Amino acid sequence: MSVTVLTPAAQKRLTTAANARGDLGLPAGSPADAQLERWIDQASQQAASYCRRVFGREKVRERVNLCGYRTDDGGILLDRGPIVRILGAFVDGVTYAPEAFEVVGGREVFLTLAGERTCWRGSRLAIEYEAGWLLPGEPKEVNGVAALAEDLPADIERAVIQLVGVAASMSGRDVTIKSEDVEGVGSRDFYVQGASATLPHPEAEAILSQYRRMLFA
Numbered sequence: 001m002s003v004t005v006l007t008p009a010a011q012k013r014l015t016t017a018a019n020a021r022g023d024l025g026l027p028a029g030s031p032a033d034a035q036l037e038r039w040i041d042q043a044s045q046q047a048a049s050y051c052r053r054v055f056g057r058e059k060v061r062e063r064v065n066l067c068g069y070r071t072d073d074g075g076i077l078l079d080r081g082p083i084v085r086i087l088g089a090f091v092d093g094v095t096y097a098p099e100a101f102e103v104v105g106g107r108e109v110f111l112t113l114a115g116e117r118t119c120w121r122g123s124r125l126a127i128e129y130e131a132g133w134l135l136p137g138e139p140k141e142v143n144g145v146a147a148l149a150e151d152l153p154a155d156i157e158r159a160v161i162q163l164v165g166v167a168a169s170m171s172g173r174d175v176t177i178k179s180e181d182v183e184g185v186g187s188r189d190f191y192v193q194g195a196s197a198t199l200p201h202p203e204a205e206a207i208l209s210q211y212r213r214m215l216f217a
Contacts, residue, residue, distance in 0.1 A: 002063045003079050009056030009132060013037075014044040014152060014160040016137040023161045024168065031168065043163035047156065050198055050205070052213040055156065057084060057132035057149055064125040066091070074117065075108040080131035082106035084149045087129055092122035101127075156211060159204035166200045 017036045021028070026036070048055060062079055071077055083106060086098040102110040102117065109127070110117045133152040134140065140147050199205040 004061045005058055006061055006128065007059035009054050009058045011056045011135045011138055012044055012048070012054075013040050013137070014047055014055055014135060015040055015157045015164070019136060019157065020161050020164050023158075024165045026168065031171070036164070039164045039167040040160070042167065043160045046163055046199060047160050047204075047208055050208055051211045053211070054080075055133055055152060056135050057130055059087065059128065059130045061126060061128045064127070065123065066120050066125050067123050071108060074119065075104065075110045076120070076125065078107050078109055078127070078129070078131075080107070080129070082131060082133065082150060083109070084130040084132065086127065089125060089127040091120070091125050094122070153211075155207050159201075159207040162201045162204040163199065 017033055017040065020026070020036060020040060031039075044055075058080070060080055064076055064078075066076070083103045086101045086103065086109070088098060089096045089101065096111070100112055102112050104110065111120050112118060130149075132149065134147050134149040135152050136157055138147075199208070
């Protein structure tokens with residue numbers, strides 16, 4: 001199996017400045033939009049790297065060896081998801097129209113004939129498709145045509161905003177300080193990322209772990 005990106009994702013930010021300000025209770029203009037967007041870019045990249053995936057929509061071409069590479073119910077599990085649409089495919093050089101495929105569960109693809117699932121014939125599949133989510137701030141309609149993609153799951157955006165919040169809270173303070181004690185006023189402790197943690201916010205890591213792609217040797 002190999003994947004070639006034909007059209008990279010145009011958008012990579014997994015939240016907007018307005019959404020981050022609202023959820024984190026940040027006042028308008030503090031921090032400046034440019035700084036907030038930097039934190040959003042960094043948090044979005046953290047999420048993408050941790051999950052080992054691209055969240056925005058990309059057009060890709062995937063090559064699959066059909067010999068032995070099928071699910072128990074006869075489908076083909078593609079590398080990217082959720083699949084927005086199939087653009088076309090070739091099986092041993094024979095062209096198949098997008099209508100010849102059924103997508104189940106966001107990634108599993110079946111070959112159909114007259115609306116019924118049929119056996120894959122041939123040895124090599126080359127399939128072009130669009131996969132990914134509609135990200136926050138992206139238009140749901142372009143030139144009167146509604147987007148086919150599903151919205152990014154709300155819990156992913158929540159996790160990214162939490163990571164932005166960590167960056168905001170660390171701004172301007174010494175991150176090596178684990179606690180502060182002001183005599184007669186009070187004390188406070190800061191969260192310290194543990195050795196087993198990958199991300200600096202435990203809830204964000206728990207949320208994103210549900211979307212993490214597994215690596216196989």
